[in-house]
Amino acid sequence: MNADMSNTRWAIGSVLLGAVLVFGLYGIVINATESERELFEQDAVYIEECGACHLAYPPGLLPVQSWQGIMLGLEDHFGESAETDAETAAHITNYLERVALQKGKPSPMSQMLRNMPDDPPLRITEFPAFITAHDEIPKQLQVEKLAEGFLSPCADCHREAASGVFDKDRLHPGYGPKVWADD
Ligand code: HEC
Numbered sequence: 730m731n732a733d734m735s736n737t738r739w740a741i742g743s744v745l746l747g748a749v750l751v752f753g754l755y756g757i758v759i760n761a762t763e764s765e766r767e768l769f770e771q772d773a774v775y776i777e778e779c780g781a782c783h784l785a786y787p788p789g790l791l792p793v794q795s796w797q798g799i800m801l802g803l804e805d806h807f808g809e810s811a812e813t814d815a816e817t818a819a820h821i822t823n824y825l826e827r828v829a830l831q832k833g834k835p836s837p838m839s840q841m842l843r844n845m846p847d848d849p850p851l852r853i854t855e856f857p858a859f860i861t862a863h864d865e866i867p868k869q870l871q872v873e874k875l876a877e878g879f880l881s882p883c884a885d886c887h888r889e890a891a892s893g894v895f896d897k898d899r900l901h902p903g904y905g906p907k908v909w910a911d912d
């Protein structure tokens with residue numbers, strides 16, 4: 730082997746090693762930030778099935794009764810079919826029951842329990858605590874009554890919605906649905 734070739738190989742080797750180190754480190758940093766943010770148990774099946782049409786709502790937003798109601802009515806899910814096979818549905822129900830909103834189990838979403846009726850609604854957006862937290866929005870938008878489901882895409886305004894963070898200081902700057910720009 731001549732000297733030139735081994736130099737080239739050494740050079741390529743260093744670049745590769747450098748890349749491994751840099752990306753490896755990057756990976757560790759990203760993982761650390763993400764795991765810090767992970768405030769509840771995530772489930773890949775849930776995210777895939779229930780995140781297909783809208784945000785995979787953090788399960789801690791709704792109590793067990795609401796999730797069970799939703800899972801039993803998937804063939805007519807707010808006017809659409811969200812049906813899935815029995816095994817997948819059982820897996821999702823099991824997961825939701827485990828991580829649902831629960832009295833006495835503190836979480837960043839515990840405030841949803843405030844004034845919750847004994848027979849809670851299926852929609853997050855119909856919970857008293859939710860309505861109270863969002864009562865300024867119709868006034869800000871100068872509309873009397875928002876259409877049903879207007880506030881359902883949480884991530885339009887809450888930039889960390891998927892991580893279950895809804896603090897008012899973590900809204901998008903100039904929060905609001907993209908459609909606002911059109912009218
Ligand atoms: C085929 C599309 C589709 C799939 C799949 C789907 N959804 Fe939905 N979901 C909708 C629609 C449409 C609405 C009503 C949104 C609106 O009013 O704007 C909705 C609303 C909801 C709401 C109420 C949001 C609110 O307004 O508070 C919850 C909770 C919900 N879905 C949970 C689920 C769960 C759990 C799954 C998985 C089992 C799921 N969705 C799968 C289409 C879907």
Ligand code: HEC
Nearest residue numbers: 853854862879880881882883885886895896897904905906
């Ligand atoms: C149109 C924008 C918008 C949408 C969509 C929206 N929110 Fe909000 N949300 C806000 C604003 C603005 C506030 C802060 C209100 C205030 O001034 O206290 C807020 C406050 C909250 C709070 C109370 C936070 C705190 O710090 O006290 C919760 C919880 C919450 N939202 C959950 C949700 C969930 C869950 C969804 C989806 C189902 C949603 N929001 C959809 C704009 C929105």
